[in-house]
Amino acid sequence: MLKRFLDISVVTGLLLGLGCVGLSLLGNPVNSGICLSCFLENLAGAMQLHGHTRMSYLRPELIGFVLGSFVMALATKRFRVTGGSSPVIRFFLGFFIIVGCAVFIGCPIKMIQRLAAGDLTAVAALLGLMFGVWLGARYIKAGVHLDRDRDLPRINGYVFPAFAILLLVFLFLRPSFIVFGQTGPAAQHASIMASLAISFVIGCSAQRSGLCITGGFRNLFLVGEATLFFGVMAAFVSALVLNMATGHFHLGLNGQPASHTEHGWTFLAMVLVGLASVIIDGCPFRQVIKAGQGDVDAAITCFGMLSGAALAIGWSIRSTSAGPTFAGKVAVLLGLMICLTVVLFYRKSLSVVR
């Protein structure tokens, strides 16, 4: 029992939960200490891929996750460069994962943060995510798999970490073409060094553990294996304890930061996130970590997610406190249709699978 408790997934979960609340306390937006979709939206704005300066900031946490994973993979000789598994489909599923997150207002990690802060509107998101993952697990059992990946020349694996290093250079040199918004969420951030240090440690630990929010549920539903799920629970419990200790726990449906009460759309958006994440094997956080350890398919997914983040803001395919936009609702349905189409095309007969 103690050995299970001290599993690296649980340690990563604890770090993630503490990092989420800790970064909010240090200056990141409330309940957004760590949110991959918000960070990608901020990054897209910083790169002028959308024009909403309130959402434009080069979040150091993204860089820390990638470089943490990269360094840990190199140090433990786990840097394995693979790719070639349905790249275009992964790009578009990455795109729609962020659209789903934007309609809920947060990635699966932020969902945990919101639940741990007492935000009951995130319950619909949890149910949606679990249903999406359960559906994905059923499809895997039925023989749905994207193409097999293969080993690629080593240089391919260095591209994404090099992109992260370039962003790090931009973060410190602040060239004029990178926008750092001075109002709204863009102006709310922890210090660069604190963000980098915390995210680097989490990135290292996540590379070792393979912690993934959707992966935790998937393994539980698919084979009854709970290691990653305990990591997810550890993230929730540590965030909950820290929120309660610091007076940031406010139980309720109304008045929660960056939330809305259109629970049906929240549910559907997170079904999309859960299902698409199972198809491409990992939640947004896991995709970033995998991209750092040489997974080229995950890197392509990350670029898809970045495109999704840019258009989610630029085309208003998202939700605000007033609820989801019309474009956001249509995009969620479109994303679900694309997931189901992919599932139909990639179902291999069970005899072949076995």
Add this chain to the structure above:
Amino acid sequence: MDWFYRINIGLLIVLGLTTAGMLVNHEMEAMGRPSTDQSKSAALKKKYEDQLAKNAWIYKEVLTLEKKGEVDEAINRIKKIMKSRPEDAYSLVLLGRLYYKQGHLAQAVHSYRKAIQKDPDYVDKNTPLFIGDEIMKLISSARGKLNREKKLKPNDMQIRTAINDIYYLQRRIAGGCE
């Protein structure tokens, strides 16, 4: 190592050194100038100062009428200004404030909501426009009254809309990544 590798490695070194030299030179030149962040902060500060001064000038009469307690006349003046300046969120802030004084809570809440949707700086603690405390005061007095009215008239759409507006204002003031 054959000639192919030698030429390519040589080219890489030349290009790398040239790029690094250009960047260092650019940074050295930029060191004497105020940083982009500093000039952006100064520009933003100036923008808010100008906006506050402009508001004080445009709404001078309205503010005077408000001080005198002539709320109806002040509302009429604002509505006239709104026709010529429909983009101005400050009209809605003042309108909300005046409706609150008249006791028209549902209309007050709705005006504040529209103001924030037009200009989210009004709920951004980092800007001098922040009026979150003023809105919270309104919310705390309006919430109980509107909930009681909802119990008496459960199908009244105006009351329902007002309660939704209150929840919206609470969510915006609570902050978050939006």
